[in-house]
Amino acid sequence: MQWLRDMWTREGPGIPKDAPKRTGLALFAEILVREWWEMVKLNFLFILAGLFVASLPTTERV
Numbered sequence: 508m509q510w511l512r513d514m515w516t517r518e519g520p521g522i523p524k525d526a527p528k529r530t531g532l533a534l535f536a537e538i539l540v541r542e543w544w545e546m547v548k549l550n551f552l553f554i555l556a557g558l559f560v561a562s563l564p565t566t567e568r569v
Contacts, residue, residue, distance in 0.1 A: 519541075
């Protein structure tokens with residue numbers, strides 16, 4: 508499971524030290540762009556888990 512931990516804890520590209528701090532909508536957009544792929548992966552995980560849980564009651568016991 509170390510590959511999973513390394514994927515979540517690695518350092519990103521960083522922000523230049525002389526860049527001005529963003530506020531408001533610009534900050535929200537920057538965070539959204541940065542975290543987009545993580546949100547997509549999380550949504551796929553929820554869909555897969557939901558499909559498994561939703562299909563459990565439909566299996567017929569013989």
